[in-house]
Amino acid sequence: MGKIIKKIRIINFKRFKELELPFNDIFNVFVGDNESGKSTILTAINLVLSASLNKIDTLGLDSLLNIEAVKEFMTTDKKVENLPVMCIELYLNDQDNIDLNGKNNLDKIECDGLKLVCEPRSDLGAEINEVLRQDNPVFPYEYYAIRFRTFADMPLNNYKKYLSHMLIDNSSVSGEYAMREYTKDIFKNNTVNIERSGYQNKYRLYKNAFTNNVLSKVNGRLNKYSFRLKHNSKYNLETDITICEEDINIEDKGKGKQCFVKTEFALNNNANLDIILIEEPENHLSHINMKKLVSLIANTGDRQLFVTTHSNMISSRLDLRNLVLMNSNGNLPTKLKDLDENTAKFFMKAPDNKILEFILxxxxxxxxxxxxxxxxxxxxxxxxxxxxxxxxxxxxxxxxxxxxxxxxxxxxxxxxxxxxxxxxxxxxxxxxxxxxxxxxxxxxxxxxxxxxxxxxxxxxxxxxxxxxxxxxxxxxxxxxxxxxxxxxxxxxxxxxxxxxxxxxxxxxxxxxxxxxxxxx
Structure with missing residues (x-):
């Protein structure tokens, strides 16, 4: 067995005030109504494994901190020490790495793991008090700090990752940003830091060569002005690179094909991924491509998969015993791991079983x-x-x-x-x-x-x-x-x-x- 997440613990993250959920070693298929928390689980895992402050900033802390916890605080005496803390912990199997192992977790047990903690800055207590004493104060999101740590209390960042992972969000397949982030992640997971640095350097050299050798003629006619290729954080190798299938840019293909290619690429055994997160893989797919995709996912090997879906086919073909039923009414998730084996196998083969309509x-x-x-x-x-x-x-x-x-x-x-x-x-x-x-x-x-x-x-x-x-x-x-x-x-x-x-x-x-x- 490779590197896996054994369970997740959540405090005050999005719709969950508190959640403890063990995971299966291979398939974890989340089903439920809208707003039941399926995507929240994948987002939580992605944020911890990415260890990226930029991702937090992009989403916005006000959309991540549990709204009920915020409301409860704002109706109390508003003491700084009672401000809600947000925490996500991923409990891992034994990674044989002392930097991961420790008791820096909510369970206070010695094990391997990673965590994200979002809490008020202790050095800004006076400033936070001043904000909260105002008439009709607003919640002090701006005074919170984000920390990524291991259970050994070692710092965690996106340059030193202990598990490689990929989020494939087919619900936003048409977004240029989503496609760029996906390609960037795939590129990073198939290269190492020193290798990428060499590629970036060579790419800048090629850009400079284009400016000096190709644009020199027109620049010679411009007096004090000149044309030059852009090169900064918005225009570099990782933003310009793309994925092609048979020399055709994936972005030039239909949405259904994009979904299929993205998932197929990530599931490829050469992708060097430990954890794969897939949002609604059924989006934009025809029935035949859906069947192909399910077969692809079912034969993923020993990597751990987390999938959200509204599809009867995906839910049943990946074995009902791997389902996690999320409830929009606030009840705890329900797992079907103890379901009779013959019943589970029956639904894997039965046609048009409307299984999600039934269990939800x-x-x-x-x-x-x-x-x-x-x-x-x-x-x-x-x-x-x-x-x-x-x-x-x-x-x-x-x-x-x-x-x-x-x-x-x-x-x-x-x-x-x-x-x-x-x-x-x-x-x-x-x-x-x-x-x-x-x-x-x-x-x-x-x-x-x-x-x-x-x-x-x-x-x-x-x-x-x-x-x-x-x-x-x-x-x-x-x-x-x-x-x-x-x-x-x-x-x-x-x-x-x-x-x-x-x-x-x-x-x-x-x-x-x-x-x-x-x-x-």
Whole structure:
């Protein structure tokens, strides 16, 4: 095993007042709603590993320090000693480096690690007091200092890095700054300091040679003025260099291709990276390129990856046991590392599994097929007078044979789940005994018609609404009866029933009971 981050501890950073989160050795896949903290974790890791004050300045301390901590301080007596401190600590595996090992961490244990601390400057106490005594004072961000240290309390800077890493932010792929920073990081991670210094020197020589040999003719006509190539911190080798694929500049390719090339380049075994951070790798990718990218990520080797995603494919193909579920409601992240191995492998292979929609929901109705799915929103509105969205209920069609795979997740994540299923002429066996292991805690309940003669959804619809079904489907029947037609054309029949919007339509009682239960 190479160099890895074992866990992170955060105090007062962005949305987290306090967080302790252990990591997997290889894959860490963060999923969750918007503003749940997925990107915050990657930003925290990136800031510590970069050890760059410029990155802090670019982001702005006012956007990094936890807003709740700031508000709480501003509503108190505003004493300097009570000002909030921001801290990010990365606990590493054994690096065999005495400069990393020590007890300079929140856990007060001897181990290897890196940290970022942002706190008020102790030498400016009087000035901070003066600011806080003003009428309607503002928070004194300007009087804070940033320190990067190891757990051995050694200084940490971007010239001496203990882990090589790369952040690939595909959410901002079109930004010129993002692309330039990415290329610069790739260049730095594939060269050493002394090598880069030599390249920079030669690049300046080439620029001077161009000025002296090529521009000399026009400069000879300009009297006291002359043309010269720019060379400063904004115009140097690292800002001018770019990445090409088959002699085509990556910036001249489409956004989807840029995303793919950036990720592929970083995952290349020659990239010399310990840690790879990837923001939303699915952005701008077609389905086929998404599959290629997932395969590329899955075969990354022994480097540690941190990925944020909204993609069902990425979440399931990288193994649900590697997922970290982030919650926008403030609850602690949830990990699925103890999920049944067969269930995890099932979702790695299952098509169109809508897995994120399921695990990020609080209430779920699972149905067998398209017919039930098409009509469920109308049924729900009729029973509750509210829409599914208003009631925060999701409906997913999964197919009867897959119910238990989803229920394994529901049980672990404590998701209230109603299963609406056919009895297939064996109600007791198929709908009661079959789900005994899932109905103990009251969060999972199976609903089906208990009459074995009413063995499937279409039969129940027909028996409860015979006259309506005969009116809609009867005139066009030549060989099949209406019920036979509905059984052979389930989705089409459901769509026609929805389109007709017939008054007096009766919802089968077991479906009504399921809707009432999930809406409690």
């Amino acid at each position: 929901s609080s209430k779920i109705i699972l149905v067998e097929g398209d017919a039930e799915y098409i009509l469920m929103e109308s049924f729900f509105k009729h029973v509750t007078q509210n829409s599914l969205e208003e009631s925060n209920v999701h409906v997913i069609a999964v197919g009867g044979i897959r119910f238990k795979r989803y229920l394994d997740l529901a049980k672990k994540l404590q998701i209230k789940t109603a299963v609406i299923t056919d009895n297939d002429k064996k109600y007791q066996e198929n709908c009661v005994d079959n789900y005994n292991d899932y109905s103990q805690d009251g969060l999972i309940k199976v609903f089906s018609d208990s009459d074995n003669e009413r063995y499937t959804f279409e039969v129940c619809i027909y028996k409860d609404n015979t006259s309506i079904c005969e009116m809609i489907f009867g005139p066009r029947r030549k060989v099949l009866s209406v019920q036979e037609y509905m059984l052979k054309n389930k989705a089409e029949s459901a769509f026609n029933l929805l389109s007709e919007n017939s008054e007096g339509f009766i919802i089968p009682n077991y479906i009504k009971e399921a809707i009432e239960w999930i809406n409690e």
